[in-house]
Amino acid sequence: MDPVRINDLSRALSVERAALLETFGHVIDSGWLVHGPQHAAFEAELAEYVGTSDAVAVASGTDALELALRAAMPAGRDVVVTTANCGGYSATAARRAGFRVRYADIDAETMCIDAASLETQLDASVGVVVVTHLYGRAADVGAVRNVATKHGARVLEDCAQAIGATTGQGRVGSLADVAAFSFYPTKNLGALGDGGAVLTSDPGIATQVRELRQYGWQGKYTVGRDGGRNSRLDELQAAVLRSRLGYLDRDNARRRTVIGAYAAASTDRVRVLPADGPWHVGHLAVVVTEHRDQLREHLTARGIGTDVHYPVPDHRQPAWSAEFVGLSLPVTEWAAQRILSLPVYPGLRDDEVERVCDALATF
Ligand SMILES: Cc1ncc(COP(=O)(O)O)c(C=O)c1O
Structure with missing residues (x-):
């Protein structure tokens, strides 16, 4: 008997094959390979779907976490609090950004961050709390925000596993200061390779992430922000993601x-x-x-x-x-x-x- 595999990407790919090839044809014919019309449309459609004013597409979910942390970290603070059961992605991102990491424990029912444990980790050095919507479940962002804001910390939602999850307050990714998404192929919205996005309704954070993802440019060839890099989502991936967002x-x-x-x-x-x-x-x-x-x-x-x-x-x-x-x-x-x-x-x-x-x- 054939095995029941934990995941099998070839199933969706074989169903979508003809549509994907047609999409590739459109992108090739357009002459745009990065930051073109597919990319712009995907950012707009994703922001509308999640319910934020801005979506900034980047090269991976880990990049999205890192750039979101850097943009959201208040001046004079350098600690990120996260949970230790989420695969280490937020810690990897925080460490790359040069921040220190602390851990809160999780709730045994939800497997997401426990607000009471979080409170014990907060002080004036903590700038950002990461709440990961683990396994696809919307975590209790309201409880986390109540605790974090008392201490002047911002809240970042890690939505890599939970795109589309909806609460009474809106979709995940629209519930806190900023959010990171991954489009790694096995994610619920997966690309044909790596991809990610930062979503926010804070124009200051959106502008910073836009600059950081492209060399720190504030205008073409003008580096106005130090610490930039290259983290772009290409047109082919954006086109695939636009089509997959539809289902x-x-x-x-x-x-x-x-x-x-x-x-x-x-x-x-x-x-x-x-x-x-x-x-x-x-x-x-x-x-x-x-x-x-x-x-x-x-x-x-x-x-x-x-x-x-x-x-x-x-x-x-x-x-x-x-x-x-x-x-x-x-x-x-x-x-x-x-x-x-x-x-x-x-x-x-x-x-x-x-x-x-x-x-x-x-x-
Ligand atoms: C919860 C969570 N955060 C972040 C990431 C990192 O995303 P990426 O692999 O696109 O860098 C992943 C998965 O890969 C994840 O599951």
Whole structure:
């Protein structure tokens, strides 16, 4: 029997093949390869979709985090507070920007930042708090903002895993000072390579990121801002993303349906993190279990792929751990031992979902 893979990008690519080739033809015929009409239209359409005044496209999600942090960091501050269970991306970006990193613990139900733990990390040196909408779930940005603003810190939403997630206050990416998105191919809105964007309704932040992504130019060949670099999204990627944005909501709904089926099939030895509303876009189907190794073996024996997002918390990463000796993040460490990701992507077939459900029901 064929394996049920945790993800398979070739499914969507084969369906889209003809449309993609047509899109490439339009871009080639236009003569524009970077910062042309596709790029401008994508920025406008993305900002409208998310609900911000500005979208600034860049070369990756990590670049988006880094440039957003640099633009949002208030003068005289240099500490970023983030969570240690999100794959290390925000820490990588903060460190590249020359900022110090502190960690707050997470909430055991949502796996997102815990506002009470965050409060213990805040002081006058903290300039930005990163709230990551992990696995596709909209985190409680309001609670984070309440705590952060008391201490004069800004809030950055990491939306790499949650594009399209919608709360009563609006879509993720429009709920705080600034937001970073990734269009890495496996993301819910994926490019055919790397890509990212910074979204904000703060014109000062948008202008700074626009300058930083292109050599610090304030006009052509005029470096008005120090510390710039080259971080551009090209026309081909922008064109692909424009087309895929058109069916993002449909794909997100399919992801939710798959996770709902897993939740319905699971025994009480496995807790499927819920994704049963528009506040979740089903980026990853994550279960929490005291029996992770056995569950993984059980699924592997049935040809079902799994992964762990993420096995090593930031403060235990070999490159950084010496700085965090003695730091205890009990919920983060507890979760890292118990989480397991199951297959979920829009092209996953019903018969494959059923195979995963059968395996969960017999565990
Ligand atoms: C939560 C989160 N933030 C940031 C990133 C970084 O994005 P990129 O790979 O585009 O640099 C990713 C994934 O790659 C992610 O999952």
